[in-house]
Amino acid sequence: MYTDRFVSRLTNDTLALILAGGRGTRLKDLTLWRAKPAVPFGGKFRIIDFSLSNCMNSGVRRVGVLTQYKSHSMIRHIQKGWGYLRGELGEFIELLPAQQRIESNWYSGTANAVYQNLDILRSHHPVYVLILAGDHVYKMDYGPMLAFHVEKAADLTIGCIEVPLPEASSFGVMSTAPSGQVTSFCEKPDKPEPTSANSDVALVSMGIYIFSTEFLIEQLIKDAELGDQSNHDFGKDIIPSVIAEHQVFAYPFRSGGNSGAQAYWRDVGTVDAYWQANLELIEVTPELNLYDKEWPIWTYQEQNPPAKFVFDEKDRRGIAVDSMVSGGSIIAGASVKRSLVFSNVTVDEHSQIKDSVILPEVNIGKNCRISHAVIDKGAIIPDGTVIGENVKLDTELYYVSPGGVVLVTPDMLGQKLHFAR
Numbered sequence: 001m002y003t004d005r006f007v008s009r010l011t012n013d014t015l016a017l018i019l020a021g022g023r024g025t026r027l028k029d030l031t032l033w034r035a036k037p038a039v040p041f042g043g044k045f046r047i048i049d050f051s052l053s054n055c056m057n058s059g060v061r062r063v064g065v066l067t068q069y070k071s072h073s074m075i076r077h078i079q080k081g082w083g084y085l086r087g088e089l090g091e092f093i094e095l096l097p098a099q100q101r102i103e104s105n106w107y108s109g110t111a112n113a114v115y116q117n118l119d120i121l122r123s124h125h126p127v128y129v130l131i132l133a134g135d136h137v138y139k140m141d142y143g144p145m146l147a148f149h150v151e152k153a154a155d156l157t158i159g160c161i162e163v164p165l166p167e168a169s170s171f172g173v174m175s176t177a178p179s180g181q182v183t184s185f186c187e188k189p190d191k192p193e194p195t196s197a198n199s200d201v202a203l204v205s206m207g208i209y210i211f212s213t214e215f216l217i218e219q220l221i222k223d224a225e226l227g228d229q230s231n232h233d234f235g236k237d238i239i240p241s242v243i244a245e246h247q248v249f250a251y252p253f254r255s256g257g258n259s260g261a262q263a264y265w266r267d268v269g270t271v272d273a274y275w276q277a278n279l280e281l282i283e284v285t286p287e288l289n290l291y292d293k294e295w296p297i298w299t300y301q302e303q304n305p306p307a308k309f310v311f312d313e314k315d316r317r318g319i320a321v322d323s324m325v326s327g328g329s330i331i332a333g334a335s336v337k338r339s340l341v342f343s344n345v346t347v348d349e350h351s352q353i354k355d356s357v358i359l360p361e362v363n364i365g366k367n368c369r370i371s372h373a374v375i376d377k378g379a380i381i382p383d384g385t386v387i388g389e390n391v392k393l394d395t396e397l398y399y400v401s402p403g404g405v406v407l408v409t410p411d412m413l414g415q416k417l418h419f420a421r
Contacts, residue, residue, distance in 0.1 A: 006147065007059075007143035010146040010147060010150065011059035011060045011061075011142070013128060014060050014062070014126055014127070014129070014130050014142075014210075015063075015124050015126035015128075015130070015213075016055050016063045016129075016131075017063075017096075017114060017117075017130070018037075018048065018051050018065045018066065018132045018134040019066050019110050019131065019134055020035060020037040020038075020065050020071070020134030021069055021107055022035065022036050022037075022069060022135065023036065023069045024039070026269045026271075027039065028401075029376070029407060029409045030271070030374070030407065033073075035067065035068075035070055035071050035074050036269070037074060038074035039274070040342055040360060040377065041137060041268065041274075041277070041278065042278065042288075042290060042297075043281070043325075043341070043342055044299060044301050044343060045297055046074070046077055046299065047134070047135050048065070048074060048077075049081075049298060049299045050136065050137050050139070050297060052082060052298065053139075053298045054132075054138070054141070054142060055132075055142070056298060057139075057141065057295050057296070058140075058141050060130060061089075061090075061091040061092075062126070063093045064093075064095075064117065064120065065095050065134065066098075066107070066114070067095060068098045068106060068113070075097075078093060078095060079095075081300020081301075082298075096117050096120065098113075109232035109237075110233050110235070111220060112224070112233075114129075114216075114220060115221070115223070115224050118220065118221075121213075121217070126213050127212070127213060128146060128149065128210055128211065128212060129211045129213050129216050130142055130146070131208070132208055133206075133208070135267075136206065136265060136266065136267055137265070137266040137268055138253075138263070139263075139264065139288070139295050139297070145159060145251050148249070148251050149210045149212075152180070152249045153247060154248065155212055155246040156211050156246065156247070156248045156249075157248075157249045157250075158174065158182065158185075158205050158206075158248070158249070158250050158251065159205070159207075159209070159251050160174065160206060160250045160252055161265055162195065162198070163201060163202060163204050164200065165192055165199075165200055165201060168192035168202035168204055169189060172185060172186070172188065172205035172235040173189055173193060173202050174186075174203050174204070174205065175196075175203070176250045180250050181247070181248065181250075182243055182248040182250050183243065184243065185235075185240050185243055187235035188235075192204075205235065208253075210251075223237055223238055223241075264287040264288050271399070271405050272401045272405055275374055275401075278357045279340060281340060282322055282323055282324050301343070302343065302344075304326075304327035304343050307329045307330070307331070307341075308329070308331070310330065310331070310333065311332060311333035313333070316333035316349050316350060317333060318332055318333050318334060319331070319335050319336070320335075320336040320341070321335075321337050321338075322337060322338045323336045323337065323340065326341060326345075327344075328343045328344040328345075329341050329346070329347075331347050332346065332347065332348055332349055333349030333350065334347040334350065334352065334364075335353070337353070340357050340358070341353075341358045342362075342377075343360050343361075344360055345360065345362045345363075346362075346364065347368075348366040348383075349367075350367045351365070351369070352368070352369050352371075353368075353371075354372075354388075356370050356372065356373040356388075357373070357375070358375045359377040360377050361378045362375050363380045363381065364381040365381055365384070365385065366383045366384070367383055367384045368381055368383070368384065369389065370385070370386075371387070372405055373407070373408060374406070374407045375408050376407070376410060378415070379410045379415065380410070380415060381413075391404070397412060
């Protein structure tokens with residue numbers, strides 16, 4: 001049995017590195033002007049807040065965030081919302097942009113991103129390195145996984161979950177022995193191998209790795225010496241190369257640690273997955289509990305006034321049903337149903353919003369009908385606009401996902417927010 005003192009010693013000896021430099025092309029125009037971990041989620045958060053909150057709640061309070069692609073909004077978010085740690089106690093969140101510290105190129109893969117910061121990693125003298133993806137939504141205590149890593153005398157431990165076989169080709173797929181030791185690993189295979197216990201699912205990587213530090217450094221240097229023969233990626237190169245001769249274990253992510261039901265974890269890497277994960281939050285009892293005071297999700301948020309619903313006439317009533325509406329938003333004589341509305345959104349009279357995700361600072365005019373949509377931050381929707389009812393027209397004007405979700409950004413509306421005027 002792991003004691004709290006034992007686990008806390010492990011977390012104190014751990015440095016977390018969050019890989020947050022990816023563009024996330026599958027999210028289409030949502031990542032045209034921001035990195036995927038900076039995409040807003042859940043009404044008031046950004047995706048990276050979940051990895052950062054997990055670190056804080058787990059007691060892992062030495063964190064490096066590796067950034068690269070269009071990271072300005074994420075850097076500002078972290079500076080504003082995550083600057084409360086006490087440096088004199090050895091706590092910090094460091095931003096590690098691509099600096100060409102070791103090589104004359106930018107980060108060329110997940111492993112290369114860590115390799116290019118080896119001098120910084122060494123300067124913190126961690127016993128363990130926890131490597132995280134900054135673009136997944138979940139709540140996880142990393143302490144038990146660290147204890148598992150130590151108990152197994154592992155060189156590398158990989159957090160894993162089971163997913164339906166048709167979805168597994170988007171992940172790193174592994175096979176394990178009864179002991180949990182990983183026997184094979186293939187990154188995004190065309191034909192994923194099912195688990196031995198269930199032919200309908202595959203065991204896949206969550207992008208959560210715990211390395212013993214010296215082992216990690218040794219493998220990164222070996223990989224760097226391969227030059228163009230390697231993709232310099234953990235999933236494609238590092239993990240497959242160490243399975244045969246080293247102690248690599250899979251740690252199943254369960255709601256009760258290493259037992260119980262599989263816990264909530266979402267890769268919101270496509271527009272459909274992003275839309276669905278947001279709207280799951282408006283369910284009566286969602287799998288992801290944002291109201292959990294024992295495991296809060298921290299973030300930076302502006303000091304906004306409460307949401308307001310105005311007008312109470314027969315054809316002009318401000319209401320929201322089965323929805324979440326964030327602070328600063330005004331629903332003025334309009335109806336919002338089964339939707340998630342972020343902060344500082346205005347919806348004008350006679351408009352109807354259904355099954356949609358409305359990001360911050362969106363202004364929706366009068367007599368609009370919007371359904372099955374994601375409206376990006378800052379968009380101004382003109383009076384009388386209809387979205388989500390005519391697939392042919394929507395496809396001409398916006399992006400329509402394979403699942404029928406309509407993504408609308410300011411650029412698509414001719415509103416060049418990111419260009420000089």
